Amino acid sequence: MIRLQNLSMHYTLGDSRIDILRDVSVNIAAGERVAIAGPSGTGKTSLLLLLAGLEKPAAGSVLFDGRALETLDRDQLADLRRDQMGIVFQSFHLVPSLSALENAALPLEIAGRRDARERARAMLDRVGLGGRLDHYPGQLSGGEQQRVAIARALVHEPKLVLADEPTGNLDDRTGAAIGELLLHLNAESGTTLVLVTHDMRFAAQCDRVLRLSGGRLVESESPAETPDALPA
Numbered sequence: 001m002i003r004l005q006n007l008s009m010h011y012t013l014g015d016s017r018i019d020i021l022r023d024v025s026v027n028i029a030a031g032e033r034v035a036i037a038g039p040s041g042t043g044k045t046s047l048l049l050l051l052a053g054l055e056k057p058a059a060g061s062v063l064f065d066g067r068a069l070e071t072l073d074r075d076q077l078a079d080l081r082r083d084q085m086g087i088v089f090q091s092f093h094l095v096p097s098l099s100a101l102e103n104a105a106l107p108l109e110i111a112g113r114r115d116a117r118e119r120a121r122a123m124l125d126r127v128g129l130g131g132r133l134d135h136y137p138g139q140l141s142g143g144e145q146q147r148v149a150i151a152r153a154l155v156h157e158p159k160l161v162l163a164d165e166p167t168g169n170l171d172d173r174t175g176a177a178i179g180e181l182l183l184h185l186n187a188e189s190g191t192t193l194v195l196v197t198h199d200m201r202f203a204a205q206c207d208r209v210l211r212l213s214g215g216r217l218v219e220s221e222s223p224a225e226t227p228d229a230l231p232a
C-alpha cells in the first residue's frame, strides 16, 4: 500500500543542511500497524509529513497504492488526503469554536456528505464520547480531546491513518487507553496505521517497529527485545 523507494530528504537552513532520510526503501502492507521510533530530532514527524504528501523528498518516491505522491499537484494531494487519509496529531488540532460533534464531522462536511453528523455521532459513540457531543474542545479533558481527534481522523474510513505521538501529551494512564483505542479501532476497520511514538509499550503492540536514526530506517527484529521496551 505504501512503498518508500530510495527516499532522501533534507532541510537546508542558511549554510547548514540537516539530512533526515538517506536512500530509504520500505514497504508497508495494507492493514499493517507500523510504529516509527527513534531519538528526538531524527525526523519522525518529517517522515509522516512525507507520507501525507505535505513535504517533498529530495530524491526517490513515496508510492501510495502505486501513485507517486511527488508527481501529484496540490489539489490532487488534498483530494487524496481528504478521501484516503486520517491524521492524528500530538496536540489534537481541534477547531476551538466547533463542538465535538462538529469537529468529528468536519472531514465528511468538507466532502459534502449529507450523513456527516450521523456518522460523526456514531464514531464519537465508538470512542466513548456519546455523552459529550455538544462540548467544545475547551470543555473537554486532554484524553477526551484526543478521542475527538481520533474520531475525526477515522470518521471517513480512510485507508491510511497517520498518528504523530498521539499519546504524547497525555498522562500515562490516559495515553495507554488512547493507544489501545487507536489499535482496537484499527484492528476493527483493517486500515493501515503508521504512528510515531516514544512509548515502547505502545510501539510493541504494533506489527512492526521501524527505528529512524542517522537518516536510516531500520527494522527492530522484535519490539519486545529493544532495550527500552516493556512487555505489552
Ligand SMILES: Nc1ncnc2c1ncn2[C@@H]1O[C@H](COP(=O)(O)OP(=O)(O)OP(=O)(O)O)[C@@H](O)[C@H]1O
Binding pocket: 011, 012, 013, 018, 020, 038, 039, 040, 041, 042, 043, 044, 045, 046, 047
Ligand atoms: N521546516 C524545517 N526547516 C528546517 N529544519 C527543520 C524543519 N522541520 C524540522 N527541522 C529539523 O529537522 C529535524 C527533524 O525534525 P522532526 O520534527 O521531523 O524530528 P522528530 O524525530 O519528529 O523529533 P521529536 O521526536 O523531537 O518530535 C530536527 O532537527 C528539526 O530541527
